[in-house]
Amino acid sequence: MKLEQELQLVEADLRRRGFRWTLQRAAIVRTALSSHEHFTAEELLAWCKQKDPRVSRATVYRTLAVLEQAGFVEGLDTGDGGRQFEHVIGHTHHDHMVCTGCGAIFEFHDAELERRQEAAARKLGFRIERHSLRIHGRCRACQQNRQGS
């Protein structure tokens, strides 16, 4: 799916949910969708400001919250108090491995992994809304380079 289509999809969905579609939201959503990496709220703010200074920090945070709630964006704790986001349009669910040496993030997916989680939840009568699996460790390169401790 291409950007313009994705944008319209988000706009239609947010309108349906009773949100207004403002200049700022359009700019923020467009910027977020354009990134195919993980980004922080501050990075997103910087990118938006670069294109249009009429975007404030508060609005970026507020819009990210709306997008996350609507399921267009997913937040990941970085472990140091902050979060990284990624948009989840046009690519399927995946989990993350985070290298403690260089900070690189690797994505992976395993259908059986998902099924076992669903089974575990079912057993407890728990209804899954979302889940996050993060594996921390050393990537291949950092093991060879003996970076860090």
Next chain:
Amino acid sequence: MKLEQELQLVEADLRRRGFRWTLQRAAIVRTALSSHEHFTAEELLAWCKQKDPRVSRATVYRTLAVLEQAGFVEGLDTGDGGRQFEHVIGHTHHDHMVCTGCGAIFEFHDAELERRQEAAARKLGFRIERHSLRIHGRCRACQQNRQGS
């Protein structure tokens, strides 16, 4: 294993690593080990102060960092910028389900889940140091009570 034994185990290990065993550390570790729930740094601080006011916030944070590094304590991002801790002496690894309605935390374990994670890491040449799987959703009670949204 009982508390006094666990305490000695931690003390011996920290000494072996070159750390000093101070009054404050003993108090903090004892308190942390006494809790069989998840706790925040601030909660731990409050518990310690209650028993002995000679424990400062900074020392609690510093000690938690030492304990985490030594593998006696595990931290979990709460998603709102904070973290919860649990000690990992005397109970095996498990994952968590967090209820978005009432905040309750359920623990579960699935050996196959662990194996699939190891396999995925192996495929990427990644060496696992630790991992955290958190499932967010509604617990049985909150589904029935229609709490929240």
Next chain:
DNA sequence: GTAGGTGCAAACCTTTTGCAGCATG
């Protein structure tokens, strides 16, 4: 016209840090 959205700056919350003094090994 009226909710709802925005920008600004200040508030917040958790965690970290600089520094002078203290206690452990």
Next chain:
DNA sequence: CATGCTGCAAAAGGTTTGCACCTAC
């Protein structure tokens, strides 16, 4: 008796909020 640890208070870093103004519907 040297170094590591502690307490305090201030700083840091990320996020949220109060409020007056603005704008999409």
